[in-house]
Amino acid sequence: MFGIHDIWIILAYVLCILSAILCVVYGIVNWNKGADLEPNELAEESDWSKNESEIEDKL
Incomplete structure (x- = not known):
């Protein structure tokens, strides 16, 4: 298969x-999660x- 025998x-x-x-799925799920805390921090x-x-x- 594709010249790979091992x-x-x-x-x-x-x-x-x-x-x-x-990694792509994790990035999509956690996109912009840090912005949720910003108003509280301000x-x-x-x-x-x-x-x-x-x-x-x-x-």
Whole structure:
């Protein structure tokens, strides 16, 4: 088959193709997941900044 007579070579090719497919599927599933946390992080940073300025005013 394709000039490849060893099962280990065939297995290596199959595993490489399967891992590439798995990487593509993982990328599609996790696309833009980091953007979900951004509004929360911005709100926390804004609150932290307000608290910091209040503390500096007290000092």
